[in-house]
Amino acid sequence: MLGLTKKTGYGLIALAHLAHGEGDRLCSAREIADQHDVPVSLLMNVLKELAAVGLVKSVRGSRGGYRLVGEPEEISVADVVTLFEGPVRMSECARHREDDDHVACDVIDTCPSADPIHRVQRRIADCLKTVTLAELVVPQQRTRGARKDEKVKSWR
Amino acid sequence: MLGLTKKTGYGLIALAHLAHGEGDRLCSAREIADQHDVPVSLLMNVLKELAAVGLVKSVRGSRGGYRLVGEPEEISVADVVTLFEGPVRMSECARHREDDDHVACDVIDTCPSADPIHRVQRRIADCLKTVTLAELVVPQQRTRGARKDEKVKSWR
DNA sequence: AAAATATAGTACTTGTCAAGTACGATATCA
C-alpha cells in the first residue's frame, strides 16, 4: 500500500541511525550502510540530499561522516517524505498555485473540481507531520509496553 | 508528496460520484467520465475493478451502468487505496509474512530490522482507515463552515 | 430480429521514474 520510495526508506534509516548515536558522533555512509544492509552508493546519494537540505551536517575527509543537525523530536517524517517524494505529484488542480515552500490551495475544502484525492493527500500529509523522528527510534521495548495496552489496538 | 496513482484518484472520483447520486440510480462509465473530465476507457477499467471487488454493482446492457453497493459511511478510503495501490510495495521485512487479506508482522512494534518505513506506512494506513467516502462527498459549503472554525486549522 | 448501448475480459504500447551504478573532484587526517 502506498508507494513510499526506497530512498525515503533509506533516508529514514539513516536519520534514525544518526539519532541513535550518542551526542554528535560522526557516522560515515559506509558504516550506516553496512549496519542496515543497504547499498552503499545509494545511501551516499541519500545522505547527500539530506545534507543539502540541512537535515544533517557533513564532515569531509578521513574520519569524516554525518551528524544529525536538529533534535529528533523536532524533525517530522513529513520533512523527509517531502524531500524524497517531491512536494506534489498528483492530478493537477486547476486552482492550485505554488507558494514558497508549500502548495497553497485555499479552496481545498470547498474545491468543486471533484478531486477527492486532494483531500486524501492532505490528510496523509497532516498525519505525517505529527510523526517525529524520535518516535521511530524510541527504544522498542518501552514503546511496545506503552502502546500495546493503550488506545493503539488499531495498529493490529 | 506521496504518489497515489491516477487510478486511485479516478476510483475515488467514481465512487464519490455514485455516492452523490440519489438512491440507486445507475451511472454509466461515460457519464461519469464526461462530468469529471477523465479518459473514458481508463475509467471503465477502474470501474471494472471496483465491480470485481464488490464496491460497486454493475448492470449490463443499454441503460446499464454502475451503482454503489454499501453506504458511503461504511466505505473507507483505505479500501480503495489498497485495491489500486496493492497491499504492500515496500522494502521487504525479513520477518513479515502474508496472511489472508493483510500483511501480518506481529513484531511490527519491536521490529529491530531498522525499517522505520514500516511504521510510517502503518501509520498512513491507519489514517486512511478513518476516512470514509462520505467525508469526500459531503456538501462542501457545510464542511467549510464547520471545519474552518473548529479544530482543523492544521489543514491550513 | 436487429440495432444501439454498455459492461466484461484481456492484451498491448509507451513514456516516465525508481533503483542502482560509476567516476572524477575535493577535503581531511595520519
Place this chain on the structure above:
DNA sequence: TGATATCGTACTTGACAAGTACTATATTTT
C-alpha cells in the same frame, strides 16, 4: 603522500503507471 570520505554529476536499466484497443456478452429499444 596515501588513505579515507564526502561532493557533484551523469548514466543505465528494469518495472510500472497511464492510456489504448478490440472482442465478447448482456440488456433495452425500435
